[in-house]
Amino acid sequence: MGLFDFIKGQFIEVIEWMDDTGALVYRFPAYDHAIKMGAKLVVRESQTAIFVNEGQIADVFGPGTHTLSTQNLPVLTTLNSWKYGFNSPFKADVYFLNMTNFTDHKWGTTNPVIMRDPEFGIIRMRGFGNYSFRIHDPVVFLKDIFGTKQVFTTDGISGFLKSAVVSGISDLIGEAKIPVADLASSYNELSRLAVDKLQDRFSAIGLSLTSLTIENISLPAEVEQMIDRKSSMNIAGNLDNYMKYQTAEAIREAANNPDGGAAGTGAGLGAGMAMGQMMGQMFSQMNGKGAEPQQSAAQASAQEGGSTSQPSGGSKKFCSECGSKLAENVKFCSECGSKI
Structure with a gap:
C-alpha cells in the first residue's frame, strides 16, 4: 500500500495555477515527476497554459478544464511519436501566462x-x-x-x-x-x-x-521662472501698475525671507522706487525736448507783435510803459516821457 501510494504520488493528476503574485508567467513545477495521462488541466479565466517539450513549444490551452490525452495534445503526441491511445505518464514543462491587463x-x-x-x-x-x-x-x-x-x-x-x-x-x-x-x-x-x-x-x-x-x-525651473516673469509683465500693462506690482513683489519676498528683516524690505522697495524714478525721468526728458521748439516759436511771435518781454543784458529797445520802440542812447521815452 505504501509503495503504491509512493508511485502514484509521482504522477501529477491536477495541473493548475492559483495566481496571487501578479506574475506574468509561471512555470508549473513538474520536473522530478511525470504528468499522468488523463490528468486534469485547469486554466482559469485570463490565463493561458502552454506545454513545452524539450524546449519546443507544443500545445496551447485556453480557459477551461481539460482532460489530457493524445486527442487534445496533438503536437506533443507528434513530437514524442506516441502511438494513438498512449496512456502512460509523460514529462513536459507547463507554463501558465497571465492574460490580464x-x-x-x-x-x-x-x-x-x-x-x-x-x-x-x-x-x-x-x-x-x-x-x-x-x-x-x-x-x-x-x-x-x-x-x-x-x-x-x-x-x-x-x-x-x-x-x-x-x-x-x-x-x-x-x-x-x-x-x-x-x-x-x-x-x-x-x-x-x-x-x-x-x-x-x-x-x-x-x-x-x-x-x-x-x-x-x-x-x-529657470525657464518656467522666465515665463512667469513675462506673464507678470503682460498683466502689469502700464508703468503705474508695474510699480505697484514691483512694490508688492518686494514686500512678499521680504516677508518670505525673515532673515532679511527691515533691510530686505527697504532694499526691495528702494529698487522699485529707483526704477520708477528712472522711468519718470525718461518721460520728463522726452516731454521737455518736445516743448523747447514750441517755447522758441512763442517768443518769436511775441517779439514780432510788440511783446514787452526784454532780452536779458544790454540796452532796452522797447519802452517798459507803452511798448514803443526806443532810439539808441535815449533816457526818456519820446511817446510817454517815462524815464528809461
Whole structure:
C-alpha cells in the first residue's frame, strides 16, 4: 500500500495555477515527476497554459478544464511519436501566462529631452505618466522574453517598456511641433497617437499596449521662472501698475525671507522706487525736448507783435510803459516821457 501510494504520488493528476503574485508567467513545477495521462488541466479565466517539450513549444490551452490525452495534445503526441491511445505518464514543462491587463505602470524621462520649440527655441523638457499592457500573443512572449525562468514578473520587463514609451513619446512630440504653451491642451490627443505609434513595438514581443496617459510635460525651473516673469509683465500693462506690482513683489519676498528683516524690505522697495524714478525721468526728458521748439516759436511771435518781454543784458529797445520802440542812447521815452 505504501509503495503504491509512493508511485502514484509521482504522477501529477491536477495541473493548475492559483495566481496571487501578479506574475506574468509561471512555470508549473513538474520536473522530478511525470504528468499522468488523463490528468486534469485547469486554466482559469485570463490565463493561458502552454506545454513545452524539450524546449519546443507544443500545445496551447485556453480557459477551461481539460482532460489530457493524445486527442487534445496533438503536437506533443507528434513530437514524442506516441502511438494513438498512449496512456502512460509523460514529462513536459507547463507554463501558465497571465492574460490580464497590467495597469498603472509609470514612465518618465530620466534625463531632459532636448526639443526645438517654435516660440522659445531650443529647450529641455521632462515628462511623466503611466501606461497599461497585457500579453497579446502568449507563444511569442514565451519564446522571446520569458526563457527558462521559474517566475517572470513585470519588474523583469518594465525597464525595457519604459524606455520604449519615452522614446516613442519624445519622437511624437518632436514631429508634432506643438508649442510648449499649447501642449497641455493636447495631452489626450498625443496619448492616443502614442498608443498607435508604439503598438508595433509591443506586438513584436507578444504584448499589447492597451492605454497610455501623459500626465505632465514640464520645462526646467529657470525657464518656467522666465515665463512667469513675462506673464507678470503682460498683466502689469502700464508703468503705474508695474510699480505697484514691483512694490508688492518686494514686500512678499521680504516677508518670505525673515532673515532679511527691515533691510530686505527697504532694499526691495528702494529698487522699485529707483526704477520708477528712472522711468519718470525718461518721460520728463522726452516731454521737455518736445516743448523747447514750441517755447522758441512763442517768443518769436511775441517779439514780432510788440511783446514787452526784454532780452536779458544790454540796452532796452522797447519802452517798459507803452511798448514803443526806443532810439539808441535815449533816457526818456519820446511817446510817454517815462524815464528809461
